[in-house]
Amino acid sequence: MLKSKHFFLLPALLTLAAIILFPLIFTVRVSFSSWDVYQAGLDYIGGRNYARLMEDTRFWESLFRLSGMSFITVTLQYVLGFALALAVWKDMAGGRFFRILFLVPMMTTPVVMSVIWRTVFHESLGPANDILSMVGIGPVPWLSSAAGAFISVVIVEVWQWTPFMFLLLLAGLVSLPREPYLAAAIDGASPARTFWQVTFPLMAPISIGAIIIRLIEASKIMDTVYVMTSGGPGTATETPSYYIYIRGLREFQVGYSAALSLAYLVLMIIILTIIAKLLMRFLVGKDD
Amino acid sequence: MRNTLTGSISALAVAAASLLPPAMASAEDYTKYGIEADLPGTCNYSAIDAKDYSGETLNIITHAIPVIGEPTALHAEQFAELTGAEVNVVHVPFGDLFQRIMIPFQSGQNAYDVLFYASLWIGDFNRFLAPVPEAYTNSSGMADVTDSFKGVATWNGQMIQYPMDGDRHYLKYRTDVFENPEMQAKFKEATGRDLTLPATWEEYNEVASVFSGFDWDGDGEMNYGSAEVAKRDDLMFSAFISRAAPYAKHPDVGGGFFFDLETMEPLINTPGFVRGLELFVEAQASFPPGGTSFGLGDEIFSFGGGQTLMSYSWDDAFIQAQQEDSRIRNAVGAAPLPGAKEVWNRETGEWDSFDEPNRAPYMTWGWSSAVSDASENKDMAFDFLCFFSNEANTFHDLQIGRFGVNPYRDSHFDSAFWQGLGWDADVADSYVTTLSEMEQNSNRVYDLRVPGVGQFMSSMANGVAEALAGQKSAQDALDGVAAEWSDIVDRIGADRLREAYANVVVLEDS
Structure with missing residues (x-):
């Protein structure tokens, strides 16, 4: 039964509808x-846009590339974090x-940091190759080879977002x-066993949450690619975003880009739901 | 800013004085604007000073500072002080500029009165621009604009862009190396021929190859043969056009460079373009480390900073090299882009041989300006553009490399003006001769100024990038581009594109 007090919800609902729906x-x-x-x-x-999308190999290749990039970056972020x-x-x-120090990278602006990292990886003027040359390595084609550019983007992503993982964990x-x-100590468990038998299982729920949040963010990677590689060389670092x-x-x-965005949204929802279910099953031992 | 302006005015005054009858100079003192002497002209300082736009507002959208953004801000401030108008300037990075202009156009908003943007977008914007009134097309400044840049500003016979910059690609090289007997001997030993300025892109690659990977200027740092804009989304498409043009633009075959005007069939995967791309791929071996991801800024820094022997693209690297604090000042020269001795003839389907290399100067896109047709302040907007590009401001802006304003008037091709800035006569002569001769060439290439040019160029850049990265062969990459171009033609409409493309072909075939 609609009562007058329900109308007090109207402003919030209208705002919600305006900004989301x-x-x-x-x-x-x-x-x-x-x-x-x-x-x-x-x-x-x-x-027609959706039919075109199905045949757009560049889009599907970028999605495949993103999967690899996200898996590597989020895994490294989780382990390091x-x-x-x-x-x-x-x-x-x-x-x-x-x-506090570990949180600094996360608090910096991604675009600005990408510019800094692009300078670091500059192959003839940047400090990365300078330092490597002191130990007889290089010059490394950080941004001009497909593998180098991919690894460079991964490094920046890991550097920037490991603190987020660190904070949650x-x-x-x-x-x-x-x-x-206390029970583990009384039983004389070693630190390693304590970690695998106590800490890791107890941390599983929050680990899953942190991983999913990071996967969602990693799927939207844009600024780092935009600034550092423009998706190149060729299409080596082109992501769906x-x-x-x-x-x-x-x-x-x-x-067409609206169709791409929606298709990408639906794909992400499906994939991330499956990943969350699998993580719950293997780490917590239940589906929900 | 004022210090910069004042400091650079001495040379301007010398040049200006040589161009003008002294009696015509204004008596007003405009030195507070960094102008030692106002120059005569339709929209000079005294003429604009006489206007009163108090209480009116002018909204301008322009590029980020410094390129074009900085002179826009400077002249907007001056215009506001002179006329009493309120002038708002919005600076937008290049990657966002197109959509920031297009969205208000498409949604019918009157967001900006004055627009600064890349001249090749005329194919998309022409429907939304106000024609330049006769009072301005007959102005003193406009009379001095070269015919080719008037052409760039014209659409269907009507001037709708206000010329304020002139751009073209040309070759830049280190004269101290080319004229060095030791280097000449080294080159002869390596190749068996004399070291000469590259007349073809094959020769360019050969020279670049020989001068890569050793310290030929003795500064303790490694040097390289060529700096080129090769980063996919950073204007690389223009570098490719420069390289492919002489192989694909046959002097005796008209009717389209990118498309066959009659059929609107893409020509981008024909043998001339493929040859240009193959040579582009080959040239990568002579780039500095990281050169395959060089954007325009990197290219400017690499050549202008003395790292590389040769380069080609816009003026900026040359102007950078000629700045007062440059260690290679007056050790550089300008020359026409290399040509080709074998040119694809699409009418016969065969390669034609030329004794003298075929040259196809690329009159690449540059900055342009316009007034929105939806503007309610068109008079003030055109006054601003006329003031922006008045004689004193233009001579001032030309001297500052980061401003991005390059020669586009006949008076700019005066060697004495550049020598007045401290350039050696040889350098200044090579610069103005190279630029002015491009105006005379009848085999010029222009950008694809049609609706959806962003789609066409983005597709081409992606294909070229795939070939440069070794993901595809040159032919496969350009076949992919041609297929995508055909799809774009189908989506936008062949007739609509043909009508627009005819404006480009007129420029190329005239």
């Missing part, structure tokens, strides 16, 4: 139009300083109960 519905509508640089407006062309969190979890000299560690550790940016904003294919 309207753009989404509008994007769906645009994706069925031929809106581009010459044809502005919402004509109706049926599923966990290690750093464990390092400062227990009382240690300068622990508070290191906690440290919060999880701090909130763990003490009793299991960057590809959609090119189609939508550089080439002004508004209708």
Whole structure:
């Protein structure tokens, strides 16, 4: 039964509809139009954009490339983030300083840091090759070879977002109960066994949350690629977000880029749901 | 800023004085604008000073600082002080500039009165631009603009862009190396021929190859043969056009360079373009480390900083090399782009041989300006553009490399002006001769100024990048580009594109 008090919800609901539902519905509508640089407006062309998308090998290749990149970066971020969190979890000299220091990369602006890293990796002027040359290595084609560019983007992503993983995992560690550790100590468990039998299982739920959040963010990688490699050499570092940016904003294919965005959104929801289920099954031992 | 302006005015005054009858100079003192002497002209300082736009607002969108953005901000501030107008300037990075202009156009908003943008977007923007009124097409500044840059500003016989920059690609090289007997001997030993300026792109690659990987200028740093814009989304498509043009643009075959105008069939995968791309791929061996990901800024820095022997693209690297603090000042020269002795004839389907290399100067896109047709302040907007490009401002802006304003008037091709800036006579002569002769060449190539040019160029850049990265052969890469171009033609419409492309062909075939 609708009562007058329910109308107090109306402003919040309208705001929600305006900022979430309207753009989404509008994007769906645009994706069925031929809106581009010459044809502005919402004509109706049926599923032509989606049919074109199915044959767009560049899009599918970028998706495949992103899968590899995300798997590598998030795995490294998780391992390093966990290690750093464990390092400062227990009382240690300068622990508070290191906690703040580890967070610095995450607090910097991605675009600015990408510019800095691009300079670091500059092959004739950057410090990376200078340092390597002192030990007889190089010059390394950081940004001009396909493998080098891919690795460079991975390094920057890991550097920038490991602190996020560190923060979440440290919060999880701090909130763990003490009793299991007391029991493990009484039983004489080694530190390694304590980690694998106590810490890791207890941290599984928060680990899954952190990994999923990072996968969602990693799937949107754009600024690092834009600044450092422009998707090159060739298409070696082109990700779906960057590809959609090119189609939508550089080439002004508004209708087609809307279709790409929606297809990408649906694919991400499906893939990430499957990954979350699998992680729950293997790490926690249940599906939900 | 003022210091910079004042400091650079001495040379300007010398040059200006030689161009003008002294009696015509204005008596007003405009030195606070960095102008020692106002120059006569339709929109000079005194003429604009006499206008009153108090209470009116002018909205301008332009590129980020410094290129074009800095002179826009400077002259907007001056215009506001002179006329009393409120002038708002929005600076936008290049990657976002097109959509920031196009979205208000498509949605019918009157967001900006004055627009600064890349001249090749005229094919997309022409429907939304106000024609330049006769009072301005007859102005003193416009009378001095070269015919080719008037052509660039014209659409269907009507001037709709306001010329304020002139761009072309040409060869830049280190004279101290080419004229060095030791280097000449080294080259002869390596190749069996005399060291000469490259007349073809094959020769360019050969010279670049010989002078790569050793310290030929004795500064303790390694040197390389060629710096080129090779980064996919950083104007690389223009570098490719420069390289492919002499092989694909036959002097006796008109009717289209990128497309066959009659059929709108893409020509991008024909043998001339493929040959140009193969040589581009080959040239990578002579790039500095990281050269395959060089954007325009890297190319400017590499050649202008003395790392590489040769380069080609816009003026910037040359101007950078000629800055007062440059260690290679007056050790550089300008020359026409290399040509080709074998040129693809698409009418006969065969390669034609030439004793003298075929040259196809690339009148590449540069900056242009326009007034929105939706503007409610068109008079003020055109006054601003006329003021921006008045004689004193233009001579001032030409001297500052980072401003991105390059010669586009006949008076700019005066060697004495550049010598007045401290350039050696040989350097200045090679510069103005190279630039001015391009104006006379009848085998010029222009950009694809049609609706959807961004789609066409993005597709081409991607294909070229795939070939440069070794992902595809030159032929396969360009076959892919041609297929994508055909799809774009189908989407936008062959008739619509043909009508637009005819404007380009007129420029090339005239």
